Amino acid sequence: MRPGTARAVLLRLLAGLGVMWGAATLTFIALQLVQGDQVAGVLGTNSLATPAVRAQVIHEYGFDQPVLVQYLHWLGRLVTGDLGRSYQLNTPVTQALSGQIWPTAQLAGAATLIAVVVSVVVAVLTTGRGRRVRSAASGAELVAVSVPAFWIGLIALTYLSFKWHLLPGAGATGLSGLLLPAAVLSIPLTGILSQVLREGLDEALRQPFAISVRARGVGPTALVARHALRHALASLATLVGWMVGSLFGGAVLIETVFARPGLGRVLLSAVTSRDLPVVSAVVLLVAGVFVVVNVVVDLLYLRIDPRLRTPRSA
Amino acid sequence: MPSFALRRVRRASPLVLTLAAACALAACGSDDDATSTNAAQATGTPRSGGSLVFATEKEPECFDTQVSQSDVSGVIMRNVYESLVSQAKDGSFKPWLATKWTVSPDARTYTFDLRDGVQFSDGTPFDAAAVKANLDRIADPRTKSKYAISLLGPYRDSTVVDDHTVRVRFKTPFATFLRNASTTYLGFHSPKSIEEHGSRLCAGGPDQVGTGPFLLQSYTRGQQAVLVRNPKYTSAPGTATHTGPAYLDRLTFRFIPDPTVRVGSVVGSQVDAADAVPPNQLPKVQRDAALKVVSTDTPGVGYTWYLNTTNDLFRDRRLRLAVQQAFDGEAAVKAVYFGAYARSWSVLSPSTLGYDPALKGTWGYDPAAANTLLDEAGWTGRDGDGYRTKDGQRLSTRLLFVPEYTSEDRAALDQALQADLKKVGLELKLVPLDSAAYEPVRNAGKYGLIGFAWGGGDPDLLRVLFDSTQLFDDGGNNAARLDDPQVDAALHAGGATTDVAKRKAAYATVQQRLIQEGVALPTAVQKRQIAVASKVSGLTFDANGWPLFYDVAK
Numbered sequence: 001m002r003p004g005t006a007r008a009v010l011l012r013l014l015a016g017l018g019v020m021w022g023a024a025t026l027t028f029i030a031l032q033l034v035q036g037d038q039v040a041g042v043l044g045t046n047s048l049a050t051p052a053v054r055a056q057v058i059h060e061y062g063f064d065q066p067v068l069v070q071y072l073h074w075l076g077r078l079v080t081g082d083l084g085r086s087y088q089l090n091t092p093v094t095q096a097l098s099g100q101i102w103p104t105a106q107l108a109g110a111a112t113l114i115a116v117v118v119s120v121v122v123a124v125l126t127t128g129r130g131r132r133v134r135s136a137a138s139g140a141e142l143v144a145v146s147v148p149a150f151w152i153g154l155i156a157l158t159y160l161s162f163k164w165h166l167l168p169g170a171g172a173t174g175l176s177g178l179l180l181p182a183a184v185l186s187i188p189l190t191g192i193l194s195q196v197l198r199e200g201l202d203e204a205l206r207q208p209f210a211i212s213v214r215a216r217g218v219g220p221t222a223l224v225a226r227h228a229l230r231h232a233l234a235s236l237a238t239l240v241g242w243m244v245g246s247l248f249g250g251a252v253l254i255e256t257v258f259a260r261p262g263l264g265r266v267l268l269s270a271v272t273s274r275d276l277p278v279v280s281a282v283v284l285l286v287a288g289v290f291v292v293v294n295v296v297v298d299l300l301y302l303r304i305d306p307r308l309r310t311p312r313s314a
Numbered sequence: 315m316p317s318f319a320l321r322r323v324r325r326a327s328p329l330v331l332t333l334a335a336a337c338a339l340a341a342c343g344s345d346d347d348a349t350s351t352n353a354a355q356a357t358g359t360p361r362s363g364g365s366l367v368f369a370t371e372k373e374p375e376c377f378d379t380q381v382s383q384s385d386v387s388g389v390i391m392r393n394v395y396e397s398l399v400s401q402a403k404d405g406s407f408k409p410w411l412a413t414k415w416t417v418s419p420d421a422r423t424y425t426f427d428l429r430d431g432v433q434f435s436d437g438t439p440f441d442a443a444a445v446k447a448n449l450d451r452i453a454d455p456r457t458k459s460k461y462a463i464s465l466l467g468p469y470r471d472s473t474v475v476d477d478h479t480v481r482v483r484f485k486t487p488f489a490t491f492l493r494n495a496s497t498t499y500l501g502f503h504s505p506k507s508i509e510e511h512g513s514r515l516c517a518g519g520p521d522q523v524g525t526g527p528f529l530l531q532s533y534t535r536g537q538q539a540v541l542v543r544n545p546k547y548t549s550a551p552g553t554a555t556h557t558g559p560a561y562l563d564r565l566t567f568r569f570i571p572d573p574t575v576r577v578g579s580v581v582g583s584q585v586d587a588a589d590a591v592p593p594n595q596l597p598k599v600q601r602d603a604a605l606k607v608v609s610t611d612t613p614g615v616g617y618t619w620y621l622n623t624t625n626d627l628f629r630d631r632r633l634r635l636a637v638q639q640a641f642d643g644e645a646a647v648k649a650v651y652f653g654a655y656a657r658s659w660s661v662l663s664p665s666t667l668g669y670d671p672a673l674k675g676t677w678g679y680d681p682a683a684a685n686t687l688l689d690e691a692g693w694t695g696r697d698g699d700g701y702r703t704k705d706g707q708r709l710s711t712r713l714l715f716v717p718e719y720t721s722e723d724r725a726a727l728d729q730a731l732q733a734d735l736k737k738v739g740l741e742l743k744l745v746p747l748d749s750a751a752y753e754p755v756r757n758a759g760k761y762g763l764i765g766f767a768w769g770g771g772d773p774d775l776l777r778v779l780f781d782s783t784q785l786f787d788d789g790g791n792n793a794a795r796l797d798d799p800q801v802d803a804a805l806h807a808g809g810a811t812t813d814v815a816k817r818k819a820a821y822a823t824v825q826q827r828l829i830q831e832g833v834a835l836p837t838a839v840q841k842r843q844i845a846v847a848s849k850v851s852g853l854t855f856d857a858n859g860w861p862l863f864y865d866v867a868k
Binding site for chain 1: 516571
C-alpha cells in the first residue's frame, strides 16, 4: 500500500470513529428522551413489580445519577467494548447479539451474491439490445423494487414450501433453509442493481473506446463483459452503502416472516419491548458496518478505476 | 403500555381452603410408572415416544419465570418448573409438589407437606429448604422479579419445619396464595442452579433446572427452544391424566410470529401445532382433514370498553346506558370474528371462576331506548352532521388508543361502536396516541372511553379494574374511574373469603352492577385456538387457559 493510500485509509477510519461517536451520542439522547420509560424498559410495561424492586432497578442501572455522569459512564463503557446488559434478557448485550450476527451475515451475504450474479447477467444480456428487451427488463426491475419483500416471502412460502413441499419453511436451518429467504431478500436489490448496471454499461458503450475495441474485432457481448462492465462497476460501488441499509431493513421483515434468528428480529423485539441497550448496540453495530463498508468501497474505487490512483498532490 | 397488552394478572383470591387433599388422587402416591404407562397403552390410548413441534406467536425474553412476566415463558417453563399445588378448571386445588396443606384461619400462615422422593433433574432433592430458597429469592429485590414477587404479596418468611414440611407466613392475611402458588411463576428452581447460575437463569438452556417432566435442552434465540423428556419424572400434578414420565420424547417450541406463516406451517405439516390461530385463518384449518382445532375460552376479561364515570358526559348514568343500548354487539362480534367468537354478556368470560350466567340476554341492542335516554338527558338538538346537541354543544366524546398495541380486530370493534353511536347522534372520536403520549393523558382521565382486555382465571382480577383505590395513578387499572361503594364492598368480600359460594355471590354482584350501571361494555368472548395435527392427543388447558403438554402423545 502506498503512503498516500495508507493516509487516506487512516483518515477515513478516523472519520468513521467520529460517525460512531455521533451514533452513540444520538442513541444516548434518544434513550434520555424516553427516560420515564427506562424503569419500565427494565421491568416491562404494566409490571406489577413492587416499589422495592423499582428502587433496586433505579439504583442498579444508575438512573438516579445526573445525565452527564450517565453519558460519560456510558461512553467509557463503550470505549472498553462493554455494551451493557440487556434489560429484557438480563445478559450482557454482546452475548445476546453474538449468536445473531452470523445468521444475518449469512442471509445478507447470500442475498448479495444472488443479487449481484443475477443483475450482472441480466444487465449484460439486455444492454445494447432492442427497445422491447429493454423495456421488458426495466418493467421487471420496477416490479422487483416496488413489491414488498415480505409479501413475496409469504407467497413463496405458501406455494414453494407449504403447498408443494419443495423447500423447507419457517424456522428451517442449513443451506436449503437459507435459499428461499435469501432469494426473497435479494429481489429488490436485484432490481436496483441491474437498472444501475445497465445504465452504466450503456454509458460506457457510448464512449469512444467502445468503437476502438469493436474495431479490433471484439464481439458485442465480450465488449460488454470485458470492458464496459468495469466502467459500470464504479457506479455500482457507490450503491453499496445503500445496499447495506436495504439488506438490514429487509432482514427485519424477512427474518420475522421466515422465523429465522438474526439481528433484524432481535432489533424488532428490542424496539417493541424498549430494550434500549440492545437497540443502541444494534445501532452502533450497523453504524460500524457502514463505516467499514464505505472504507472498503473507497479502496475498491482505486482498484476499479486506475485514473483515481494518481496521488492527489501530483 | 399496560392496559393494552392482553394481560396476565392472576393475582387471585383464595379459593377453597383445601385442608388435606387426600392422597386418593393418582398423582400423589409413589406409583409404578411403567405399569401406569402400560395400562394406558393396553387400553389403546397414548403411545410413548415421538416428538412434537409447537409453533408459538411470541418468544420468551427471559426463561427464568421467577423474574419474567411473559405468558409464553410460563407456558414453556411449565414443563420444567413445577408448583406446590395445581388448580383444576373448576377452581379447586389438587396436590402437586405438596401432598397436603393447611391454612391458618387468619390466612396468614400456610403449611405445606411436601411430596417424598422428588428430585430436581440435577439430582438435588426437592425439600423444605428448596421451597424456602426459592421463595426468598423471589422476594429479594436484587432478583428484580417483574411478576412473581407480586404473587407473593405481603410475604414475611418461610420456615423449614422439617425436611418435608415448610411454613410460609405473610404479614397480612393473604387468601389468594394457594392460587398464586399454582402458577409457573412460583415454580421451583433447583437451589443448586440458583447458586451457580443465579442472575444468568434468564438465558434459556440446560442451566434451567426444575423437577418437571421435561428438561430444557437448548434454546436458539429467534428460532426455537427444545425440551426433552425427563425419564426420572415422578411428580405429576393431581390435575394430569397419567403419572410417570411424559409421553413425548421431545417437545420443541418454534417461534413463528407471523400468523399466516404459523398457520401455513401446520397446514404444510412442518409443525404439529400452531398456537393463536386468528379467526380469519380458522376456515383454512377447519377445511383440512389432517388438522383439528383445540380451543378454550380465554379466562378473564375480554376486550371491553370502560366508560369514564368522572367524564362530563358519562358521569350521567343515562348516557352510559345509551352507549350500551346503541351498540349492536351481536352484529359487530359476528362481523369482526367471522362468527368464531361468541358475544359477551358479562365482563368476565364464561371460563372464569365466578362468571355470572344470569346476565345472559338481560341487556343489549335497543337503539330506541338509547334515543329516549339521550332525549331525557337534554340532548335534543341536532347539528348539520346529524349529531345531537345541547345548548349549542355537540354530543361528542373520545376513545383513546395506541395503534401499536391495538390489534386489527379491536380496531374494527372500535369502528363498529363509532358507527353505532353515530346512529343515535353521539359522535365518538377515535384518538390515536403513541405510547409515550398516551399514558399521561390516560392517567389524567382525559377520555370518554378506553378499551382493553385483562387475562386471568380468578375473579379477584376485577379488583384491579374496578376498585376505587385502583386508579391508574395508584398503579391499578380502574379505567372507568369508578368509585362505587357497592362494587368496592363486593370486591372486598370476594377477596377476603375462601368460601367458593360466598365468592361467587360477591362477584355476581360486581358483574351485575357493572352492566346495570353501564360502566363497562364487554364485546366478545376471546378464545385461544390451537391448530393441531389430528394424530396428536391429550392437549388440554390449565385454569389460565394455557396449553399443557405433559399428557400429550403423538
